[in-house]
Amino acid sequence: MGTTLDDLRTEARECTRCDLYEHATQTVFGEGAPTAPLVLVGEQPGDKEDLDGRPFVGPAGAVLDRALEAAGIARSDVYLTNAVKHFKWKRQGKVRLHQKPNAEEVRACAVWWQAELHAIDPDVVVLLGATAAQAALGPKVRVTRDRGVLIPAGDRLAYDALVTMHPSAVLRMRDGERDAAFGELVRDLGEAARHVATG
Numbered sequence: 001m002g003t004t005l006d007d008l009r010t011e012a013r014e015c016t017r018c019d020l021y022e023h024a025t026q027t028v029f030g031e032g033a034p035t036a037p038l039v040l041v042g043e044q045p046g047d048k049e050d051l052d053g054r055p056f057v058g059p060a061g062a063v064l065d066r067a068l069e070a071a072g073i074a075r076s077d078v079y080l081t082n083a084v085k086h087f088k089w090k091r092q093g094k095v096r097l098h099q100k101p102n103a104e105e106v107r108a109c110a111v112w113w114q115a116e117l118h119a120i121d122p123d124v125v126v127l128l129g130a131t132a133a134q135a136a137l138g139p140k141v142r143v144t145r146d147r148g149v150l151i152p153a154g155d156r157l158a159y160d161a162l163v164t165m166h167p168s169a170v171l172r173m174r175d176g177e178r179d180a181a182f183g184e185l186v187r188d189l190g191e192a193a194r195h196v197a198t199g
Helices: 003-011 047-052 058-071 103-120 131-135 167-172 175-198
Strands: 038-042 079-082 089-092 095-098 124-128 160-164
Touching: 003 103, 038 103, 038 131, 038 175, 047 058, 047 095, 058 167, 058 175, 079 103, 103 131, 124 131, 124 175, 131 160, 160 175, 167 175
Parallel strands: 038 079, 038 124, 124 160
Antiparallel strands: 089 095
């Protein structure tokens, strides 16, 4: 396995570590600043990401872009990736509906995001949602309980981490709850950025 992001991206295009590649359009590898002090890890690409080949370019990505801007973080200064690199879906009519990746699929893909982090060597990793949080920190992590608190580097992860909700969770909220959830996401991203700034 390569050690640079370019090498890893090339190798990941041919990944067959689990069966998800069989129904996905392409591998969706991470993108962003190759020496980013802040890395954001989500669950998996969605329909738009699968077609475009880039992470966080669909509806959840639009929420994330707004949250990053509100937190004073330039998207160009961070690195964005996912715990799983292929889109898992089921068809309903003409629509491809997201399906949550299972534990085996998440484990099979771990080599890629771990190699990305090793190549980037960030200061803080923000884990967006339960799939990313549990992939990095273990099955006992709970987003609602553990979000927003900096977790120092330890046995499970070689970098300081912060758990928060996935931007798609904000989209799923009822109208009366969406603004508050978005504010929490912004606060959590701001906390990660403050930790980067203070070293």
